[in-house]
Amino acid sequence: MAEAQLVQGNEACALGAVAAGCNFYGGYPITPSSGIAEQMVRFLPGADGVFVQMEDEIASLAAVIGASLAGSKAMTATSGPGFSLMQEHIGYAVMAEVPCVIVNVMRGGPSTGMPTSPSQGDMMQARWGTHGDHSAIVLAPSSVGEVYELTVRAFNLAERFRTPVIVVYDEIVGHTRESVVLPDALEITDRVRAEGDPEEFRPKAITPNGVPPQAAFGDGYRFHVTGLAHDERGFPTEDSQVAGALLTRLHSKVDDHEDEIVDVETFMIDDADLAIFAYGIVGRSAREAVMEARASGIKAGLIRPRTVWPFPAEHIARAAEQVDTIIVAEMNLGQMIGEVERAAQGQAEIVGHLRADGEPMTPAHLLALITNVEADRKQP
Amino acid sequence: MTDIKTYLREWAMPHVLCPGCAHGIVLRSFLEAVDQLQLEQDKVAMVAGIGCSSRLAGYADFCTLHGTHGRAPAFATGLKLARPELDVVVVTGDGDGLAIGGNHLIHAARRNIDITVMLLNNSIYGMTGGQAAPTTPQGAVASTTPSGNTEASFDACALLQGAGASFVARVLAANPIEMTKVMADAITHPGFSFIEVVSDCPEYFGRYNKAGGGAEMLVSLTSRDVAVAGPLAAKRFVNHVPSSEPPPGMDTGVLQREVRPIFSGIRGGDTDES
Numbered sequence: 001m002a003e004a005q006l007v008q009g010n011e012a013c014a015l016g017a018v019a020a021g022c023n024f025y026g027g028y029p030i031t032p033s034s035g036i037a038e039q040m041v042r043f044l045p046g047a048d049g050v051f052v053q054m055e056d057e058i059a060s061l062a063a064v065i066g067a068s069l070a071g072s073k074a075m076t077a078t079s080g081p082g083f084s085l086m087q088e089h090i091g092y093a094v095m096a097e098v099p100c101v102i103v104n105v106m107r108g109g110p111s112t113g114m115p116t117s118p119s120q121g122d123m124m125q126a127r128w129g130t131h132g133d134h135s136a137i138v139l140a141p142s143s144v145g146e147v148y149e150l151t152v153r154a155f156n157l158a159e160r161f162r163t164p165v166i167v168v169y170d171e172i173v174g175h176t177r178e179s180v181v182l183p184d185a186l187e188i189t190d191r192v193r194a195e196g197d198p199e200e201f202r203p204k205a206i207t208p209n210g211v212p213p214q215a216a217f218g219d220g221y222r223f224h225v226t227g228l229a230h231d232e233r234g235f236p237t238e239d240s241q242v243a244g245a246l247l248t249r250l251h252s253k254v255d256d257h258e259d260e261i262v263d264v265e266t267f268m269i270d271d272a273d274l275a276i277f278a279y280g281i282v283g284r285s286a287r288e289a290v291m292e293a294r295a296s297g298i299k300a301g302l303i304r305p306r307t308v309w310p311f312p313a314e315h316i317a318r319a320a321e322q323v324d325t326i327i328v329a330e331m332n333l334g335q336m337i338g339e340v341e342r343a344a345q346g347q348a349e350i351v352g353h354l355r356a357d358g359e360p361m362t363p364a365h366l367l368a369l370i371t372n373v374e375a376d377r378k379q380p
Numbered sequence: 381m382t383d384i385k386t387y388l389r390e391w392a393m394p395h396v397l398c399p400g401c402a403h404g405i406v407l408r409s410f411l412e413a414v415d416q417l418q419l420e421q422d423k424v425a426m427v428a429g430i431g432c433s434s435r436l437a438g439y440a441d442f443c444t445l446h447g448t449h450g451r452a453p454a455f456a457t458g459l460k461l462a463r464p465e466l467d468v469v470v471v472t473g474d475g476d477g478l479a480i481g482g483n484h485l486i487h488a489a490r491r492n493i494d495i496t497v498m499l500l501n502n503s504i505y506g507m508t509g510g511q512a513a514p515t516t517p518q519g520a521v522a523s524t525t526p527s528g529n530t531e532a533s534f535d536a537c538a539l540l541q542g543a544g545a546s547f548v549a550r551v552l553a554a555n556p557i558e559m560t561k562v563m564a565d566a567i568t569h570p571g572f573s574f575i576e577v578v579s580d581c582p583e584y585f586g587r588y589n590k591a592g593g594g595a596e597m598l599v600s601l602t603s604r605d606v607a608v609a610g611p612l613a614a615k616r617f618v619n620h621v622p623s624s625e626p627p628p629g630m631d632t633g634v635l636q637r638e639v640r641p642i643f644s645g646i647r648g649g650d651t652d653e654s
Contacts, residue, residue, distance in 0.1 A: 024462055045648035050461045052645045055487040059454035062447065062484075066427070066458025069445060070466070074458070092448055217443035218463045220422050224389075224438055226446035235392055235438065236446075 002184050009174040010035030010077075012144045012182075013103055013167070014043055016151030017075055019186055022101070023049035024074035026063035028056050028082060031115045032171040033105035036077040057082035061089035065098045069225060071216030073155055077103035079171075081112060083122055084129070090164050091130030092227045094250060097204070097212070099158035099191055101151070103167045105174040108358045117358030118170035120280055120331040126166045127309045133247060135254035137261060138166045138309040142284045145180040147173060150306065156189035157261060161254055162211050168308070170331065172281045172360055194221055203234040204246070210253030255310060264315045265304040268294060272301030274325040274373055275348075277316070277340050279305050281360065282329050288363035293370045300370050308336065316343035324377055327369060329353040329361055387411040387421065389441045396435050398506075400582035400594020402553035406500055407436045409556045410469070413563035425466045427456040429481055431507045433473035433500035433579075450481020453488035456495050461645040464494075467567060474501040474515040478534050482514075486543035491643040492571045498563070499536055499574065500553075502581035510584030521588040536576040541636050547573035548636040553580065554598040555632075562634065571642050 007015070013036050017025075025040040027033075041051045050067070054060040057078050064074040078086060083104040093100055108114025109121045122129075126138045137157050141150040151167055158165040194201055194215035203223040205212045215221035228236040229243035237243060254261070267287055269275060278286035283304035293300040303319050303326070305312050316339075320326065326348045328337040337352045344350060353369050355361065388411070397403050414424060424442040428434035430449035437444040443466070447455045452470045460468045477485050477499045485497065504522055505511040512522035512529050515536065519528045540548050547569040551559045559577065566573035580586065580597040591597055 024458065026458055041646055045646060048648065050645040050647045052457065052461055054454060054457070055483055058451060059457070059484050059487070062451045062454035063458030063461070065447075066445070066455040066460075067462035068458075070459050070462035072462040074462070088448055089451075216463075217425050217445075217459060218423055218466050222422060222441055222443055224392075224444045224446065226438070227448060228446065233391075 002181050004179045004181050006177055007144050007180050008035060008177045009144045009147050009169065010105065011039050012148040012180065013077065013151050014039030015182065016148040017101070017155065018043045018047050018049070020152040020155035021073045021188055021190070022075050022155060023047060024064065024067035024072040025049070025051045025076065026054050026060045026067070026074070027076045027078065028054055028060045030057070030079045030082045032107055032174050033077045033079045033082070033103065035174065036103060036105070057085035058088060061086045061093070061100070061102065064100045065089060065093055065096070068098045068100050069217050071219070073099070073159070075101040075103065077105065079105045079107045079115070080109045080122060083125060087125070087129040091132060091134065093164040094130070094134045095227045096225050097162040097250070098164070099162050100164050101154045101158055101167065102164055103151070106168055106170045108356070114358040116171065118172045118281060118331060118360055119356065119358070120170055120282065120335070121356060122168060123308060123330070123332065123335040126168050133251070135163070135251050136166065136309045137161065137163065137254060138168060138307065140279045140306060140308045141167065141169050141173060142280050142304065143173065144176055144178045146306070148180065148182055152186055156187070159189045159191040160211070161257070162191065162214060163254065168280070170281050198222065202232040204230060204232045206232065206249065210249050210256065258310045261307055261310060262312045262315070263306040264312045265302070265306060266315070266319070267302035267304070269301035269303065269319055269322065271299055272323050273299040274327065274370065274377060275301045275303050275319050275323045276327045276329060276366065276370065277303045277336070278329045279308055279336070282331060285361050285363045286329060286366050289366035289370055292363065292367045298370060298374045311339045311343065313339070313343035316340055317345065317347070320344035320347035323348050325349045325351055325373055327351045327353055327373055329366060329369070331361065332356050382415050384408060384411050384415070387414060387441050389439055392439050395439055397432060398583040400580070400586070401432065402579045402594065402598055403433055403436060403500055405553050405556050406498070406559065406577050406579060407440065409559035410498065410563055411440065412560045413567060416560065416564050417567060419467050419567070423466050425459055425468045426471060427452045427459065427468060428471045429473070429476035431473040431476045431505070432502070433471055434476060436471050450476050450479070451484055452476070453481065453484040453495070453497060457488060457493055460493055460495050464644060468495040469567065470495060470497040472497060472499050474499065474503065474536065475505045475513040478514045478536060478539070486539070489540050489543040489545035489572050489574060492544070492546050492640055493643045494571055496566045496573045497575070498577055500577045500579045501536060502579045502585060504581050504585040506581045506584055510588060520585070522584070523588070537574070537635050540574045545574045545636065546571040546638050546640055547634070549574070549634045550576045550578065550632045552578045552601045552632060554601045558632070565634065569637070570639060
């Protein structure tokens with residue numbers, strides 16, 4: 001039986017990565033994510049892994065992609081400005097279908113912003129930061145234990161869908177130490193390996209589930225990998241039909257399997273009059289606020305997406321039919337709120353609680369908000 | 381010797397290179413070096429960036445990675461650390477390797493990771509249509525320097541020597557036999573090896589600077605005398621020396637060779653490094 005341990009969020013990320021089978025880390029120092037690298041360099045040598053500190057974040061993700069193509073489970077971690085630099089290679093990993101995990105411990109932005117303050121300012125960058133049309137899988141843990149759990153899940157999803165998976169949490173989650181019981185047994189997913197005659201191998205074969213089996217460099221399969229639009233052999237093409245089919249497949253392999261990916265915690269939502277939509281550390285404060293609101297007779301509920309992309313639109317639509325009002329609380333000036341509005345389709349009033357000043361949203365804060373919204377709801 | 385086609389993806393032809401471009405000669409020399417060394421074909425990884433030179437990887441029948449602009453040494457670093465048994469060779473160009481990717485290149489050299497980098501220097505951006513590169517000689521015409529380049533240029537080998545590359549060489553695309561020899565030497569060198577291959581771009585550099593076609597440009601490379609060399613060599617060194625003196629900096633062959641600890645990342649126990 002596992003015992004309770006005192007663990008920091010960034011440490012939980014590293015522990016989760018190693019538990020998921022990560023055996024390559026390439027990164028560059030940046031606050032508030034550096035703790036992940038400092039743990040990985042301790043863990044990896046004893047886990048048949050390799051650690052390298054690269055010259056910048058662009059190189060970090062390039063090295064991760066190189067290692068993944070060699071068959072490793074590879075990750076990097078960064079924060080705001082470094083995440084911007086990684087966008088080039090997030091797109092490459094999408095296009096070339098290279099499984100990898102990118103952790104972004106969010107800090108105040110734009111630019112160097114507030115390096116030691118929490119923020120949720122990178123939600124849209126996580127979705128749309130790299131150029132071109134692409135799908136995205138982004139997970140948002142709200143506690144130390146969940147950082148562990150969702151880091152493992154990020155590796156599993158990356159391997160399952162042959163795509164980069166991003167984990168976002170803010171500086172508070174990264175630096176908080178709390179008592180957690182890490183699970184003994186984990187479900188681990190490994191990429192589907194290529195089999196059969198290397199001469200017949202097509203690295204970008206069209207398969208029923210949209211995810212081609214993957215060979216590693218050095219395993220006897222010789223093939224080409226490129227960020228250019230390419231055919232089933234992985235070779236560049238300018239054929240619009242082939243390029244169009246590739247882009248469609250890269251989208252649909254994720255979007256058609258949303259039910260496998262989307263993960264939303266709802267709390268006291270079934271009879272709620274109003275709901276609060278919050279993720280990451282704000283989701284944790286919101287849960288507390290909902291409990292206190294209930295104690296004072298307000299029928300509040302919580303919608304907390306643990307996967308923010310693909311966006312859990314169906315969950316929002318269902319909640320919008322149930323409640324009068326959805327409060328969207330996020331530590332930015334309005335990023336996920338637009339998605340909530342779109343998904344609610346006018347079925348509920350959407351009230352934003354947005355702040356980007358480096359201060360956290362406390363339960364007391366959100367309780368006052370819920371109380372005000374409830375008062376307005378009763379006196380239209 | 382094995383049929384060179386063994387190492388080529390004939391199905392991927394025709395290639396994208398222009399008539400007169402020497403990059404194909406460079407690829408052949410490399411394939412001959414691989415053959416001479418009897419490297420295991422499945423264990424050779426060619427990692428490229430973006431540009432004309434980087435397209436060579438697509439035609440070579442190895443494990444080939446066509447990455448992003450300038451980042452090939454970083455991709456190669458991850459690949460080599462994860463699979464030390466691979467022979468990892470980066471093919472890059474002067475814009476790719478010395479402008480956008482300069483940082484990655486010098487850090488790979490500094491670490492002394494056991495990879496080989498072949499930088500094909502044609503003094504211009506060919507793929508994008510003839511813009512000035514960090515290697516374009518002062519005074520030379522490019523599409524972005526219509527009145528002649530006013531910027532100083534890099535000496536790639538001096539840069540890499542300064543960065544601590546444990547093997548640095550310069551070869552001319554006009555000398556394929558020498559090229560093969562030096563490439564084989566670089567691949568077997570324990571640690572980071574760098575080769576500047578002086579190539580040509582008749583389509584842009586040659587045309588803009590009236591330096592002749594591919595054959596003339598290659599011949600001009602082999603002469604060290606500005607008076608008899610073709611316009612390319614003259615352009616290349618005209619800013620550095622009075623015309624009565626022989627041009628400097630065109631030393632070819634192995635310019636630096638030392639053995640120092642090889643970087644294999646931070647890892648536990650024994651590595652597979654041989």
